[in-house]
Amino acid sequence: xxxxxxxxxxxxxxxxxxxxxxxxxxxxxxxxxxxxxxxxxxxxxxxxxxxxxxxxxxxxxxxxxxxxxxxxxxxxxxxxxxxxxxxxxxxxxxxxxxxxxxxxxxxxxxxxxxxxxxxxxxxxxxxxxxxxxxxxxxxxxxxxxxxxxxxxxxxxxxxxxxxxxxxxxxxxxxxxxxxxxxxxxxxxxxxxxxxxxxxxxxxxxxxxxxxxxxxxxxxxxxxxxxxxxxxxxxxxxxxxxxxxxxxxxxxxxxxxxxxxxxxxxxxxxxxxxxxxxxxxxxxxxxxxxxxxxxxxxxxxxxxxxxxxxxxxxxxxxxxxxxxxxxxxxxxxxxxxxxxxxxxxxxxxxxxxxxxxxxxxxxxxxxxxxxxxxxxxxxxxxxxxxxxxxxxxxxxxxxxxxxxxxxxxxxxxxxxxxxxxxxxxxxxxxxxxxxxxxxxxxxxxxxxxxxxxxxxxxxxxxxxx
Amino acid sequence: xxxxxxxxxxxxxxxxxxxxxxxxxxxxxxxxxxxxxxxxxxxxxxxxxxxxxxxxxxxxxxxxxxxxxxxxxxxxxxxxxxxxxxxxxxxxxxxxxxxxxxxxxxxxxxxxxxxxxxxxxxxxxxxxxxxxxxxxxxxxxxxxxxxxxxxxxxxxxxxxxxxxxxxxxxxxxxxxxxxxxxxxxxxxxxxxxxxxxxxxxxxxxxxxxxxxxxxxxxxxxxxxxxxxxxxxxxxxxxxxxxxxxxxxxxxxxxxxxxxxxxxxxxxxxxxxxxxxxxxxxxxxxxxxxxxxxxxxxxxxxxxxxxxxxxxxxxxxxxxxxxxxxxxxxxxxxxxxxxxxxxxxxxxxxxxxxxxxxxxxxxxxxxxxxxxxxxxxxxxxxxxxxxxxxxxxxxxxxxxxxxxxxxxxxxxxxxxxxxxxxxxxxxxxxxxxxxxxxxxxxxxxxxxxxxxxxxxxxxxxxxxxxxxxxxxxxxxxxxxxxxxxxxxxxxxxxxxxxxxxxxxxx
Numbered sequence: 001x002x003x004x005x006x007x008x009x010x011x012x013x014x015x016x017x018x019x020x021x022x023x024x025x026x027x028x029x030x031x032x033x034x035x036x037x038x039x040x041x042x043x044x045x046x047x048x049x050x051x052x053x054x055x056x057x058x059x060x061x062x063x064x065x066x067x068x069x070x071x072x073x074x075x076x077x078x079x080x081x082x083x084x085x086x087x088x089x090x091x092x093x094x095x096x097x098x099x100x101x102x103x104x105x106x107x108x109x110x111x112x113x114x115x116x117x118x119x120x121x122x123x124x125x126x127x128x129x130x131x132x133x134x135x136x137x138x139x140x141x142x143x144x145x146x147x148x149x150x151x152x153x154x155x156x157x158x159x160x161x162x163x164x165x166x167x168x169x170x171x172x173x174x175x176x177x178x179x180x181x182x183x184x185x186x187x188x189x190x191x192x193x194x195x196x197x198x199x200x201x202x203x204x205x206x207x208x209x210x211x212x213x214x215x216x217x218x219x220x221x222x223x224x225x226x227x228x229x230x231x232x233x234x235x236x237x238x239x240x241x242x243x244x245x246x247x248x249x250x251x252x253x254x255x256x257x258x259x260x261x262x263x264x265x266x267x268x269x270x271x272x273x274x275x276x277x278x279x280x281x282x283x284x285x286x287x288x289x290x291x292x293x294x295x296x297x298x299x300x301x302x303x304x305x306x307x308x309x310x311x312x313x314x315x316x317x318x319x320x321x322x323x324x325x326x327x328x329x330x331x332x333x334x335x336x337x338x339x340x341x342x343x344x345x346x347x348x349x350x351x352x353x354x355x356x357x358x359x360x361x362x363x364x365x366x367x368x369x370x371x372x373x374x375x376x377x378x379x380x381x382x383x384x385x386x387x388x389x390x391x392x393x394x395x396x397x398x399x400x401x402x403x404x405x406x407x408x409x410x411x412x413x414x415x416x417x418x419x420x421x422x423x424x425x426x427x428x429x430x431x432x433x434x435x436x437x438x439x440x441x442x443x444x445x446x447x448x449x450x451x452x453x454x455x456x457x458x459x460x461x462x463x464x
Numbered sequence: 465x466x467x468x469x470x471x472x473x474x475x476x477x478x479x480x481x482x483x484x485x486x487x488x489x490x491x492x493x494x495x496x497x498x499x500x501x502x503x504x505x506x507x508x509x510x511x512x513x514x515x516x517x518x519x520x521x522x523x524x525x526x527x528x529x530x531x532x533x534x535x536x537x538x539x540x541x542x543x544x545x546x547x548x549x550x551x552x553x554x555x556x557x558x559x560x561x562x563x564x565x566x567x568x569x570x571x572x573x574x575x576x577x578x579x580x581x582x583x584x585x586x587x588x589x590x591x592x593x594x595x596x597x598x599x600x601x602x603x604x605x606x607x608x609x610x611x612x613x614x615x616x617x618x619x620x621x622x623x624x625x626x627x628x629x630x631x632x633x634x635x636x637x638x639x640x641x642x643x644x645x646x647x648x649x650x651x652x653x654x655x656x657x658x659x660x661x662x663x664x665x666x667x668x669x670x671x672x673x674x675x676x677x678x679x680x681x682x683x684x685x686x687x688x689x690x691x692x693x694x695x696x697x698x699x700x701x702x703x704x705x706x707x708x709x710x711x712x713x714x715x716x717x718x719x720x721x722x723x724x725x726x727x728x729x730x731x732x733x734x735x736x737x738x739x740x741x742x743x744x745x746x747x748x749x750x751x752x753x754x755x756x757x758x759x760x761x762x763x764x765x766x767x768x769x770x771x772x773x774x775x776x777x778x779x780x781x782x783x784x785x786x787x788x789x790x791x792x793x794x795x796x797x798x799x800x801x802x803x804x805x806x807x808x809x810x811x812x813x814x815x816x817x818x819x820x821x822x823x824x825x826x827x828x829x830x831x832x833x834x835x836x837x838x839x840x841x842x843x844x845x846x847x848x849x850x851x852x853x854x855x856x857x858x859x860x861x862x863x864x865x866x867x868x869x870x871x872x873x874x875x876x877x878x879x880x881x882x883x884x885x886x887x888x889x890x891x892x893x894x895x896x897x898x899x900x901x902x903x904x905x906x907x908x909x910x911x912x913x914x915x916x917x918x919x920x921x922x923x924x925x926x927x928x929x930x931x932x933x934x935x936x937x938x939x940x941x942x943x944x945x946x947x948x949x950x951x952x953x954x955x956x957x958x959x960x961x962x963x964x965x966x967x968x969x
Contacts, residue, residue: 289969290541314669317537319939330808331671380855402856426856430780450854454618454784454843462839464832 002067009064016057016128019089022050023121026092030114044096051089058082070131078127085124088117158183162283168271173203176270176283177259181206184241184248200226203266218264221257230256251282292324292351293373293397299323304345311342318351324373326352333357340367347371354378356402362387369394378402380426386412396420404428404450416445424448528667529749531756532701533675535667538939543903544862545669546805547662547934548812550798550845552837553643553686554820555867557888558896559917560830561838563630564602564611567915568873572597576874580918587637587890588822588878595916596875596886599831608907615838618846624907625849625858626865626900627967631911631920634869634892634927639820642868642892643688645927647813648696649956656696656947657704658931659811661956662938664695664702665945669808671760672767674705677809679797681709682817693813697949704813709800710792713772717765728765732758771807774799785847795844802851805861816841819867822876823887830871830886849900862901862937864930870895873916894920897930903937903969910966928961936963 026046033039061082065075091105095113100106105113129137139147160179162170170176181200189200198215199205206216206226215226222228230253232239241247259265262273270280300323308315312332318324327343327350329335335358343350350371355364356378365388368377375397384406392398398419404426416425428450527534559565576593600613606624636642641651648655656664659676668675678693686692693704707713719728736755743751774782774796775789782789785799794816801812818837820828827833845865852858871888894913900906911923932942935956942961946953 292541314535316535319541320537320539322541328669328808330669378856400856400859404855424856424859426854428854428856430778448854448856450850452784452847452850452854453780454621454847454850457617459614459617460786460839460843464826464835 005063006067008060009067012057012060012064013128013132015053015060019050019054019057019085020121020125022046022053023085023089023117026050027114027118030110034111040096044093047089047093047096051086051093054082054086054089058086075131078124078131081120081124081127085120088120092117160283161285162280163285167277167280167284169269171267171269172255172259172262172273172275173266173268176255176280180248180252180256184246184252187245188241216260216264219261221260224260227253227257227260249282251279255279290318290322291375291399292318292322293375295373297323297349297373300325300346300349308342308346311339313342315346323349324351325349326354328352328354329356329358330354334359337361337364337367340364343371348373351375351397352377355382356380358382360384365389365391368392371395372397374398376400376402380404380406383407385409386415390415393419399423400425402426404448408432413447416447419445426450530752532699532753533663533668533671533760535669536665538666539941539944540939542939543937544901545666545860545938546808546810546812547659547862547864547938548801548805548814548848549658550814550841550863550865551643551646551686551692551816552819552841552865552867553682553684553815553817554639555642555869555871555890555895556819556837557821557830557834557871558630558894559598559871559873559888560600560615560834561613562611562628562896562898563894563913563917564613565598565873565913565915565917568595568917569597571595571916584893585637586872588876589872589874589889590877590880593872593874593877593889595873596830596888599834599886606907608909610907610909615835616842616846618843622846622849622900625853626863626898627904627906627908627910629897629899629910629923629925629930629964629967631894631913631922631924632866632870632897632927632930633894633920633924637869637890637892639687639868639890641688642890643686643692646866646868647688647692648694649928649931649958653691654696655954656698656702656956657691657693657813658934658956659693659704659813660695660698660702661935661945662811664698664947665940666810666938668810670767672763673771673804673807673809674764675810676702676704676813677804677811678704678706678813678815679709679800680706680815680817681792681794681797682815683792684817686815686817692815697954698947704811707768707772707800708792709772709796710790713768714764717768719765725765728762732762771803772800774803777803781851784843784851786843793844794841795847798844798848799851802848802855802857805852805857806855821871821887822878822889823883823885824878826885828885828887830888832885852901858900859902862899862904862934864897864899864934866897866930867895873918891918893918894924899933899967905967905969908967910964923966925964926960928957929964931957932961933964933967937968 026043029039029043029046033043061079064070065072065079092113094100095105095110098106139150142150158179160176160183162175185200188195189198189205191199191201196210198210199208207214209215210225213225216224229238229240230248234243234247258275258279262268262275265273305315305325308327313335314326314328314330314332316326318326325346327346335355337360343353347370351373353368353371353374353376357380360379360382362383362385365384368374369391372395374392374395376399377392378401380402381404384403386403386406386408389401389412392401399421400423401416402425406429408427408429410432416422422445425445425447427447430451432449528536559568573594573596576595578592581592598613600615602611602613603620604610605612605620608624610623610628612620612623634642634645636645636651644653644655645651647657647659649658659678663675676693680686690704690706693706695701695703705714708715712718719725736758739751739755739758742748743755774787777787777799781799786795787793787799788796794814797814797816801814804812816837818827819834821830821834821837823829825833827836849858849863852861852863869890869892872891874889876883876887876889894917911925912921913919914921935942935945942955942957942963946955948954
């Protein structure tokens, strides 16, 4: 008997759509028939049958409530409104048959009743949906901003940021692990939803079992489902978070494992646990090295750019996302010191300047010093000797100078000291005699003297 | 009389208009608008029109209309400007070069377990083959301690410059489709090559040289033919220009006998005069593009032979590469690659043929012919890295090395027979590639194969991942970099590919 009860109960979601469909058909027909009212007989018949099926739906619904262990509180609205809908079907049937001559209902205009009816069926259906799919089901795909405006609780997704200064004093659980869970797990594993009866929003929830077994076993990440299921391939049915949800990074998953492996501590800092910095590297702010200063700048005037372009120089923004420019004399080997005045109107925007293989001389260095944001400058294959090169010291962004195949003189090497941001200098030149000069690597400047060779080896001539 | 007819026509039109109601208007709007929409859904047949719709290239009259190789900025800050891609056509054996498998040496000559063979397809292996131990000795080299075999003694010195991908995989096991896949992102014909994508996306800085140059060595062109540097559905101006390292670099570029340079100049000037008049009449940008092309061809006649001439290089450089002037060699091509990149050529593609070490004869044996091939590339590719480095070019350039797939840990048994020479069959499950240059983490090694080098067990990367990484370094998001064709946007990486951050600095 219990089996039958459960089976019938489970048919409720199927049967319930019959009255819904009938009622909707009836309402649609009423719209068509609103003027002539010639089909009342048919429509009332439809409502009669809707009523029969609604009763059946009520019965199966009640059986489902009994058989599936819902609490009365969670189903009561749906239950009462379902019964009301069934009764309303008969009321509409009677109204259309004109069987209610003297009551209050007969005086109410039909259209009001129909609208009420529509509202009632919508409300009942929605309540039923909420029971099956959960209250957040409809709102879930909405963006967080709209969700919170609608009054839903939103689990804030927060980027985890560690810095060089604070990473060791950050608490592994509070500052890294829980935020990872918040960002990727809690939207389903929270008190409202509790998928798999698992709660991951607090320490207590994590330690408590889910519906199957504990999800975590201290020191044994491979026996902790919390970790192992995240590690499965996304295609795997058991993988968490499910395919389609935002996936945590490989590094984040690894850290969950590391946390479990290191005794599931809830209060120890990363430093106390003695973990390596490299584990957390992906949570440090990205220091993207770009070939232009990290300062916003306004775009250079278009007519200045056109003027430079028309002179035969090559000019382009370094990327679409910056206003800094790269200028190259690749197609203009005749570029000489006097041509520099072309660049004056775009001086602040120039970050990369390639004057390799041109007619420039040492006198140009003074002009180069007037390009405040110059980051990379290429002066290779010219007659530059390095005189005045110290003038470029005031360029705080200058990272790289290419002086290969120039007449750079050994006595000017020392002038390359003390540049604030200089990383590399290319001084490849077979003629440059660098004996006796020891360039002291100050800061992070490295000088590339080149002159590599690959001395012949015996094996070079063995033919197999 | 005339007036009469005009009156009649006017009257008829008026009648017609009178019968037209608001409903007619709306009804016709529906079909008319629908038709308009349909037009944009199906797009025109004009191959250039989608490029105008592309987000990079604005509608109307752009610099690109006049000069399809005009430069464009990449969407994101690039790490490199140029690419040199060294492709070892035929697929080099990773097991004799980079992927050291001591366990495989122990299992030498033992039968390959069935479990490895199940469900696998091989080009030539039949039945149960025997495992073949590494036919080279390996050492850990440089500060990075990455493994290199003594087939590459010079390369050991530059090993700290490169980042290895030890577990690349492909789904193709025949040369043609695999090469197409490696260079166009699809094993079937019709897609543009990486070089074409890059020149389409970035243009070419040098106005006197092609933006995408292809150099071949080893005696044969790659099996997949010229499609590996073809432009597919991109305008053909973006296809690779094959330059010969022997004889005229580009065929028919020299003036015919009896035509002097001055005469040529005057001819082009005259033609362009006429074209300019034509343009002032019709204002068709195609005419301007043509004028540009003539002028570029004229400039190329001087610039190409100049850049392709390696004789003017100093002796110590020639020695470092081990060049053989006047011959077609990988060494010459490496030196040319540096010269081309130095002159602002966007994408230089080198193909070296002869790596298909099946062991059918001595020249394809992994312990004989393969060693010769290794020797042929060892010095030049090492020299290329050093030369780029000393000139500061390695900061702007990405060097990629690889084949179309790898080779089996089993000895090939063609037709199920034991063969006289030691060879390995095609194998796409795991092979090694390396990259060096701007934005690459020096000395890195990503991915690992199993004990015998059959499959990747960690850090497997696909051909699409390699492409995504190359585009990333050039300043593109491979998912956004598209070209509209046949009604949908196409990507180099199709619907796959992830940037391999593990080898990025």
